[in-house]
Amino acid sequence: MPRWRGRLPPAVRSPSSLVVIAALIVLTLLLCGCGGNMRADELGRSVGSLGSAASEGSLLAQGVVQDRTKTTFVRVRARELGETVEHEAEKLSDASAQGAVALAKDRAVELAGSISQALGDLQTAPADVAEARRAERTLRALADRASRLAAEQA
């Protein structure tokens, strides 16, 4: 049985030491990796997000084609995915890059535009089966392109 008999030992009673240690760890970690040109792995992650959105959009459109979903859900989710893609495109446009990464970044921005447009079509007509079939095919192809581009950055 410890001598402090069920209470904390005096050395760890001070909250300030715990808070300072936790804050320092978090701050140090958060400051790591800020600034500078975009690296290939960062671009790869960004393109991965675009591919994920395209793939999810394709799955969403498949639900419309198979009449297995709810129209309002398709519209709202397609809008959310479109916003995610546009946000990613803005981040890519704002980032500075050099050499091969810069070229790949431009391709990623273009890809984002195509994904955003296909998602917009799905959002506009979430009950239109023919439109959904087109969107499903387009988004699947765009997801494949994103996957290849992300693999090139690995």
Add this chain to the structure above:
Amino acid sequence: MRGILKIALGVIAAIGGYLDIGDIVFNSQAGAVVGTSVLWAIPVGVLGIVVFAEMSGRIVAVAKKPNFELVRERYSSRLSLATLIASLVLTCLTLAAELGGLGFVLNYFFDVSVNFFVLVALLVVASAIYFLPFGGIERIFGYLGLALLVYVAAAIKLDPSWADVGRGFVPKAQSGAIYWYFIVGLIAAALMPYEIYFYSSGAVEERWDEGDMAVNRANSIIGFSLGGLLAAGLLIASAQVLRPAGITPDSLGTSALVAQSAFGETGLLLAFVGILFAVGGATIDTAFSAAYNLAQHQGWRWGKRFKLLDEPRFTLSLAGFLLLGFAIVQTGVDPVELTEYAVIFSIPVLPLTYLPILLVGNDRAVMGRYVNGPLARTLGWTYFGLICLLAIAAPILFVATNGGS
């Protein structure tokens, strides 16, 4: 039937804890990113929360003391205050995230505006808290949250490789930071402090005494195991649907799509009903937890078992925390991101929440013949060590893996 109704506290505490907005997305992410290899973390977390929930329920039954009364008694006043502040920040951030999550789910049904439905959710939750008895709240939100069993059915229907699923339950050491990020996250999800705040205070609300030891055991074991089962179902189904498609979930909508892939529109609707009540339950868990903690720390009279208008300080703080959560989510912050910030604030709260339970549970002078036996004592200290480790590892892995991406 009466037996089933008696485990409502464990069910709402577990579903609200295991399957709040952050955990629903996190479990889907785990399945999508690393597949079923991380499944073993779920029973590890379940055992930990069962050990501490059972202990805290037993303490309430014997000593009538919920978690924050133990914190106040066992810690110095400064450490007790620091624990209170950290726990309030954590629960308020989580509360805001849950309210935001409710807004998103309702908007998937009706497509008006997320902010409008956050307001609707606030009013509905506040009305439920005011008008329903404690038992009614537990039963409505706990049992309707069980619509999430659609994910267990989906996991079975999607016919995964059961050999791989079985292997996923065998712990193994892998070198990738992503793998450990999800292991730590899945264990930590089971041990979120507000589950214990709500569970121990709920036991006081239900006036447990020494005759309720079996009820306590049933609540902790069945309730939290059920939470673990639902989490495992969601993870396995996500591994089947999202992983092959290369989808990394970032919202409740993606998790709902998993159920739709298995059962079409019916699956989608069941998933949304389950998410609505699980996240609604988590909203109520966190709102009550914040008010309970403040009242218990300050020594106020508290609880839904009394008339709320007879306890103005407790009632005002409950209303204040709900409004604070609403105000935070109105800033436009992403609810899923909010739960990630909450993880940072859980660093000091996790060990500080669980230590007093263990100290009192081991104290024969308080617990008498209900003191922790050798098994509970050993498991308690082992899990306390694990909790300290998690508290250090979680933020490091979060940054190292860029939030699991």
